[in-house]
Amino acid sequence: MTVLPSRERAGVLFSRIGALVVIVAAVGLLPWLSGRDPALSVLRARSAEQEPTSEALDAIRRELGLGAGPLAGLGDWMGGVLRGDFGRSWVNGAEVLPSVLSGLGVSLTLMAAALIVALLLATALCAPTLVRGVRGTLRGTTGTGAPAAALAALPEFLIAAVLLVVLSVWLGWFPPYGWQGAQHLVLPALALGIPAGGILGRLVDDALPPIFGERWVGLWRSSGCTPAVITRAVLRRAMPPVLPQLGLVAVGLTGGAVAVETVFAVPGIGRTALGAAESQDLPLLQASILVLVLLGVVVGGLVGGVRRLMLGPGLRDTALSLPATAGGAPSTLRRAIPAVCAVVMAVVIGWGLLREPLFLDTTARLAAPSGTHPLGTDSLGRDVLARLGHGAAATLGVALLVCVCSYVLALALGFLPGLASGIAETANAVPPVIAGILVAAALGPGTFGASVAVALVSWPPLAAHAAALVQETRAAAHLTAQRAIGSTPMWILTRHILPAVAGPVARHAVLRLPGIALALASLGFLGLGAQPPAPEWGLMLAESLPYVERAPWASLAPAAMLLLLAALAMSLSTTPVRRRHRTSPSPQGNSA
Structure with missing residues (x-):
């Protein structure tokens, strides 16, 4: 157990308050963050058929006080919140x-x-x-x-x-x-x-x-x-x-x-x-x-x-942290689970990639599994197996990109542990779905918005890991010796600290890849991620639920792929991460 320095505690508190203020401000500025005219959004919300003339838009701006600009609008909104007045609905005018x-x-x-x-x-x-x-x-x-x-x-x-x-x-x-x-x-x-x-x-x-x-x-x-x-x-x-x-x-x-x-x-x-x-x-x-x-x-x-x-x-x-547990060697079953999941997913994805995911066969809507359609068809007559295969790019490929971005951000923030910890705690208080709703309101629903939302909340565990490794490495005895013999800070950073931090955090990021893919699938399921007709697994599950009584196979197929992904995430999360510790610096000064 270690006592946090007063300056570090103050930094954590400051960053925590600052991150909360940023979130509240982002919520207050939603009418302007989308880049669309808020008056036009109100008009569309009230009546999609009404012509957006300048007179109609000006009337809405006067009614809602939208002509004063974003900062004034934010101030008015926060003032109303403090008074317990959250405004009126843009759709029906109710409180x-x-x-x-x-x-x-x-x-x-x-x-x-x-x-x-x-x-x-x-x-x-x-x-x-x-x-x-x-x-x-x-x-x-x-x-x-x-x-x-x-x-x-x-x-x-x-x-x-x-x-x-x-x-x-x-x-x-x-x-x-x-x-x-x-x-x-x-x-x-x-x-x-x-x-x-x-x-x-x-x-x-x-x-x-x-x-x-x-x-x-x-x-x-x-x-x-x-x-x-x-x-x-x-x-x-x-x-x-x-x-x-x-x-x-x-x-x-x-x-x-x-x-x-x-x-x-x-x-x-x-x-x-x-x-x-x-x-x-x-x-x-x-x-x-x-x-x-x-x-x-x-x-x-x-x-x-x-x-x-x-x-x-x-x-x-x-x-005070969780007590450390003894990490034994992984069992044969534990080693076999990720291999089996990966093989099954690879077979389904490879088989599906050979088929056409957007071909419509209206005569075979909600057809049961057969030789022609091994996993059946959906409500539009599209082959479920083909959509599962091509949906891997929308589900797993985007997750890999988000994982890389989170890794780079976490690595950078790991060198500022006092600042990063408070932001990370506040980011942990915003689940991916909530972030997805915020981003969708600003950027609109889609793959890019879902990726941004998941990236915003997936870096805190990686940043906490990186910060702990940075502090541990900086306190190592061989780095004290390097400073004593005149090594420059850049040499120490590039030859000792970065190699000691980048590898373990990268392995940690790989372990979190299936969880990121599941978060993206959840946003797709809610309609905040990939949009139709994209063959994304979460979106496929959402599209098939209304027909679950008539064609349960259309729901079970994407659900089974997501279950395999969850099993892969589980098996990776229980795999112990082995770390090597150095007792003395190497002749070249490279850190393991």
Whole structure:
């Protein structure tokens, strides 16, 4: 544990506040960030048939005060927000605040139910480790990490689609859409809570073995302490490092709620924001996004306060991290999972690339799998296998480009750890879906906007890794010797620090590539990414859901590819990253 210097703490606080101000300002400037005339957007939102004459546009500018310019408009909007006035809808003229509060109440109910599901699932995942640890039979690491990682890798929109097909359409256990009673809460809560429970379960399960290996646990056990007392003490010891991640999980529920509410037609704040973005109702969109961002900030602050209380006054100013776990050699199954997933995906993609993805056969609409169409056809008669193959470029190719951009940005910001950490924490409070809605409102929906949105929120983990490696490398003894013999700062940077940082962060970025692809697919699923007729996997899943009862294969094919991608992300995330440590500098001064 190390104490952060006061200047660094001030830098983190300043960057955190600055990043929040930038996000709020971006929300306030949405009418002008798109480059389109806000008055024209209002006119189109109210009536698509009305002619955009200069008189009509001037009347709207006078009505809404849009003629004063972006800075004055931002000031007026922020002043209204401080007074509790979020303006009126551009579509129907109604006040925005009641709609936002109504949607917020629904979303909070859904997120609370999802959090209960997540905690129950995390408890079930950690229970075997906890029982063996209390009995003193725990040996090394546990085996629940892989199932937890598998659940954590599944995106909410994919779980929602699978639950809709299996539990609602096929089995008929729960209603597919609506928000009329408790039975409508089950499937959305499961879709949101399963990935969150997987994340929490894996974190706690990884943290427990080192704690049970500490000497005080054996002392308490030998002195006759009951299992309940030991369990409470171990959980209290494990919780402070996990609590910040619990805050991120709770924040992530706000982004996942957008997709889940869309699938199940839940009238929450996320679906309200998405509908406002699609209809260009910017006042309603501004209020919805602002509420979602502030909700994330408030949750993060509350979790931080609880963590400080649990740590006590002696440790409040220290950087306490998750206990390190012993990394064993990967098992044969763990090595086989990514290979099998990659081979299956390569076969499907290669086979599909040999076929025509845009050919329409209206006589074979929603046809079942056959020799002519191995995976069937969609609602327009297009071959599903061909669209899966050609959709790999839109899903995986764009993800690779986003990953490279995030890597370069993280590498640059890693040399400014005080500045980067606060920005990274604030960026973590904006899930990809929320960023996608903001970018779509400014740039319009499309592949470029989705790529920008995912890139904006995918660099923080890489930047945190780079910053830690930079600090570690700068403090190495051989660099002190290099400075003592007169090596220039540029020599040290290019021959020691950059080689020590670039390689591990690059491997980290590769591990995150499937997750980035899933984030892009989620935006495509919501209509914020690639647009029809592009064969993008998330978009294919969204287009096939209305016909799921008649042609389930059209939904299951893209869902299966996304599941393989999630399995690949899971297997890579559980692969230990090996690092080499130098004990002395090489004769040429190159760092390993």
